[in-house]
Amino acid sequence: MGVALGMIYKPLGKSGCLVPALGQGCMGIGGFFSQDISDDDRYIGALQRGYALGMTFVDTAEVYGDGHSEEVIGKSVKGIRDSIFIASKFSPENSSSRGVIDAAERSLQRLRTDYIDLYQIHWPNPLIPLEETLGAMVKLVQEGKVRFIGVSNFSLKELKEAHALLGDKLVSIQNEYNLFDRSIESTVLPFCVENDMTMIAYSPLDQGNLSSPSKKACLEEIAQHHDGTVAQVVLNWLVAKRNVVAIPKSSNIHHVEENAKALAFRLSDAEIRLIDDAFSGNQKRIPVKEIRVVQDGQGNRKAYCTLSEAIENKLGFVPSPADLAEDIASGEPIKPVRVRKTTSTEGGYAYDLLEGRIRYWAWVIANGETSAIPVLIRE
Ligand SMILES: NC(=O)c1ccc[n+]([C@@H]2O[C@H](COP(=O)([O-])OP(=O)(O)OC[C@H]3O[C@@H](n4cnc5c(N)ncnc54)[C@H](OP(=O)(O)O)[C@@H]3O)[C@@H](O)[C@H]2O)c1
Incomplete structure (x- = not known):
């Protein structure tokens, strides 16, 4: 070279x-x-x-x-x-x-x-x-x-x-x-x-x-x-x-x-x-129930919108959300998911999930629906 x-x-x-x-x-x-x-x-x-x-x-x-x-x-x-x-x-x-x-x-x-x-x-x-x-x-x-x-x-x-x-x-x-x-x-x-x-x-x-x-x-x-x-x-x-x-x-x-x-x-x-x-301190924690999982995945990739779909893993993701959940349950830090403040008033959500849906569902499986997940908030 x-x-x-x-x-x-x-x-x-x-x-x-x-x-x-x-x-x-x-x-x-x-x-x-x-x-x-x-x-x-x-x-x-x-x-x-x-x-x-x-x-x-x-x-x-x-x-x-x-x-x-x-x-x-x-x-x-x-x-x-x-x-x-x-x-x-x-x-x-x-x-x-x-x-x-x-x-x-x-x-x-x-x-x-x-x-x-x-x-x-x-x-x-x-x-x-x-x-x-x-x-x-x-x-x-x-x-x-x-x-x-x-x-x-x-x-x-x-x-x-x-x-x-x-x-x-x-x-x-x-x-x-x-x-x-x-x-x-x-x-x-x-x-x-x-x-x-x-x-x-x-x-x-x-x-x-x-x-x-x-x-x-x-x-x-x-x-x-x-x-x-x-x-x-x-x-x-x-x-x-x-x-x-x-x-x-x-x-x-x-x-x-x-x-x-x-x-x-x-x-x-x-x-x-x-x-x-x-540019420090970008990472925050937000209760998962404040985050709306939107339909369209990044790059048109398919994704799950509900916990039961994520557990079922019909789309065959490897690793599946349930597989990833095992690691998360062992206390391994996760790469933060991306969210943005929502403009919608429907459903009482504060944020839309932009990226990291497999990680999001893995977190929910591991830590439950009342937990708070590491996020990066897009302006
Ligand atoms: N291992 C992994 O899982 C993984 C995941 C993501 C990415 N990657 C690797 O990392 C590479 C880079 O990451 P990325 O593609 O996600 O994003 P990136 O390099 O951070 O950003 C690419 C974007 O920035 C624009 N851009 C490039 N130079 C610019 C400049 N000088 N001024 C303004 N805009 C500029 C590009 O548009 P234009 O093309 O129009 O310039 C493109 O939209 C990937 O291509 C891939 O090889 C790996």
């Missing part, structure tokens, strides 16, 4: 390999949860512009665009494969030994490559022993089909378990980390720092929300001072954290250029502290 002027490189765990501190997320490149084959040329152009500017680390998953994201990446790296670091993930339903191997073969074909640089467990699957899943991943490494192993969306307990099984062979964890959701700072991030693992921050720009309207002024002022943009300040703030690299997604070539050039300036310690303070 070549180096680019203005990019920062960080160690990938204890692998001896360096990766750019800013990569390119590919959820939405080639579609979100179904295939979008209408705009491949634009996606490929945006990715290749990012590569040219040093964002040579791409992150995808078998589920993105129902496989098409991997196909687009495969086309984008034609002729330059060895200079690009490709990270992909398999879905929880493929966590058995056979499932992992078959999923990797399908990803390799779609990516038109004979190795994946970083292969990650997308979400934990409590129904399959972690030892079995990781064992299959180690086999892929031994066969040269995968270079490094990572996990994603693991709680601290799950990360510790994976680390106990793999040691330094586990190089990274990919969890959500941005100015709105800083929950990993008190859970998995300190563990990564102590054990020299890389933290790959997903949704670093909070899916384009960048900042809440009431707090944006602080970021704008800092951006102006550096002749930069708010997105660049946010990416800088993340990369300034030890062991953290970030994977912003963009299919807009101007945004790609803006993101790639984010590290052309550096935030001072005082600016980092200012941002730390301005």
